[in-house]
Every structure is written in C-alpha cells, then in structure tokens.
Amino acid sequence: xxxxxxxxxxxxxxxxxxxxxxxxxxxxxxxxxxxxxxxxxxxxxxxxxxxxxxxxxxxxxxxxxxxxxxxxxxxxxxxxxxxxxxxxxxxxxxxxxxxxxxxxxxxxxxxxxxxxxxxxxxxxxxxxxxxxxxxxxxxxxxxxxxxxxxxxxxxxxxxxxxxxxxxxxxxxxxxxxxxxxxxxxxxxxxxxxxxxxxxxxxxxxxxxxxxxxxxxxxxxxxxxxxxxxxxxxxxxxxxxxxxxxxxx
Numbered sequence: 001x002x003x004x005x006x007x008x009x010x011x012x013x014x015x016x017x018x019x020x021x022x023x024x025x026x027x028x029x030x031x032x033x034x035x036x037x038x039x040x041x042x043x044x045x046x047x048x049x050x051x052x053x054x055x056x057x058x059x060x061x062x063x064x065x066x067x068x069x070x071x072x073x074x075x076x077x078x079x080x081x082x083x084x085x086x087x088x089x090x091x092x093x094x095x096x097x098x099x100x101x102x103x104x105x106x107x108x109x110x111x112x113x114x115x116x117x118x119x120x121x122x123x124x125x126x127x128x129x130x131x132x133x134x135x136x137x138x139x140x141x142x143x144x145x146x147x148x149x150x151x152x153x154x155x156x157x158x159x160x161x162x163x164x165x166x167x168x169x170x171x172x173x174x175x176x177x178x179x180x181x182x183x184x185x186x187x188x189x190x191x192x193x194x195x196x197x198x199x200x201x202x203x204x205x206x207x208x209x210x211x212x213x214x215x216x217x218x219x220x221x222x223x224x225x226x227x228x229x230x231x232x233x234x235x236x237x238x239x240x241x242x243x244x245x246x247x248x
Contacts (some may be wrong), residue, residue, distance in 0.1 A: 004111035006102045007032040009048075009126040013118030016164075021115055027060075027106055029098050029154050032118055042105060043069055043083075044098045047132075059104055084108055092150050097143045103150055107159060114154070114161045 005023035006043075007013060009031035018026065018036050028038035030045035033056065043049060043061045049072045056076050061069045063082040070078055086104050094100040099119065106114050121140040124131045151161045 001112045002110045003113040004106040004115070006099070006106060006114060007036040007038065008093060008099055008102075008116060008117045008118035009035075009128070010118040010120035010127060011123065012120050013127040017119045021117065021164075023115070025106070025111065027102050027107060029102050029118075031126055031130070037128060040105075042098060042102045044101060047130075081105055088153065090149065092153060093146050094150060096146060099143060099148060100146050103147070103154075103161065107154070110113050112159055116161075116163045119163050127215065235244065 003023045004024045005018060005021050006029060007016075007026065013032055013035055025040065026036060026038040027042050028036045029042045030048040032038075033043075033048075039057055041059045043059055044065060046065055046068060047087070049065070049068050055075050056226045058077045058079065059073060060067055060081050062081045063080050064184055066078065066080055070076075081101060081104075084105075084106050088094050088104040088107060092100075099116070103114060103116075108205045118127065121144050122137075124133065124135040136218045147163065154161045162233065166187045173214070190216040
C-alpha cells in the first residue's frame with residue numbers, strides 16, 4: 001500500500017513534524033517545498049517559483065506554469081498534471097486549488113493512504129509569512145468543501161484520506177438551512193460569468209448562530225460571493241460554519 005504525505009504551506013506547517021508521518025512519497029505544495037524534503041514539488045503557484053529551491057527531485061506543474069518552472073529549475077524532471085490520466089472526475093473540481101490537485105496527483109501515483117499537513121483553512125499569510133488577498137474566508141470555505149467531497153469519493157473506493165490539522169470528530173449529517181435561515185440570492189449574472197452574491201440572514205435560533213453563540217461569538221449574517229454559487233452551495237457553507245464553530 002502506497003502512503004502519501006501532502007505538505008501544504010499553511011502557517012501550521014512550521015510547527016508540524018513531517019518526518020513523524022510514515023510515507024512512501026512526500027508531495028510539497030507550492031511554498032511548502034521550503035520547509036519539507038519532498039519527493040515531488042507540486043508547483044502551481046507562480047509566485048512560489050520566484051523562490052524556487054536549488055534542489056528539487058521532481059516537479060509536477062500545470063501547462064500554464066510549465067515554461068516558468070523549467071526556467072526556475074533547469075534540468076529537473078517535470079511532469080505536467082494536465083497531461084496525466086487523472087482518475088478523479090473533473091466534476092469534483094479538483095483542478096480549482098493546489099491542495100485538491102495534490103490529492104488527485106497522489107491518487108494518480110497509486111496512493112491508498114493520503115495524509116495532509118499544513119492545512120489551516122484560515123488567515124491570509126502562508127508559512128513564509130507572505131500575505132495573499134486570495135487567501136480569504138470564501139476561498140477556504142470553497143476549498144474545504146471540495147476536499148470533503150474528494151475524501152468521500154476516495155472513501156467509497158477504499159482510499160484513506162486524512163487532514164491532520166482538521167478538528168477531530170465526525171460531522172453530523174444534518175441540514176442546517178431549514179427553519180431559521182433566510183437565503184436570498186441578490187444577484188443573478190447573465191451566463192454565469194459574474195459572481196453570484198448570496199446573503200444569508202440567521203435567525204436567533206438558527207443552528208449556525210447557536211453553534212457560534214455557545215463559543216461566545218455572534219454571527220448574524222453570512223455573505224457568499226462565488227461564480228458558481230447556488231442554494232446547495234449555501235447549504236454546504238452553513239454546514240461548514242457549524243463544524244467550524246465547534247472547533248473555536
């Protein structure tokens with residue numbers, strides 16, 4: 001059984017101990033290569049190429065970044081993920097984020113057990129201290145939902161996936177967008193080319209508001225801006241917020 005470790009560049013990576021995780025192959029995602037001795041560098045973030053390490057065993061990148069990668073790391077074997085027969089269906093949207101692409105790549109390598117570290121799903125700074133506007137709450141919500149769907153897909157096929165930084169405990173399979181939540185779609189774009197904005201007002205007795213209130217926080221409204229958002233996405237986002245509140 002091939003065991004893979006995916007190291008992501010979240011701030012918690014600096015406190016992690018990658019060597020303590022038993023793995024046959026280690027994949028460092030973007031800036032994580034600066035902190036982890038990896039078998040593969042998944043280099044999809046163009047900004048990370050500006051500080052490419054001198055020694056990289058093998059690189060997996062996208063067709064878009066290929067020219068920059070071979071310029072930054074001449075002589076290093078490079079694989080283009082776009083050209084691989086990835087088994088994960090594109091409907092899972094694994095191509096949207098570096099972490100999800102790393103999971104797809106690890107599975108392509110034959111991994112039956114995939115562990116992920118340096119996954120924080122919060123804050124704008126990465127492990128290097130670099131602050132990026134795209135590292136925001138909406139992005140983390142979207143990425144986490146896609147990861148959860150990929151993990152479910154893997155579970156059905158006997159592939160064990162674990163995010164070590166994720167709060168322990170099983171998420172309840174409950175609908176939280178029922179009584180007490182008002183979901184209003186305020187903007188519907190033509191041809192789905194512009195982001196949709198959803199405004200979710202939480203009534204006093206709503207599950208999300210109660211979950212935060214139990215931890216001493218108040219949350220009365222959730223704003224979601226996503227080009228592919230729909231009511232089902234909002235329901236998933238509410239479920240995520242309930243799970244997150246329990247970890248505060």
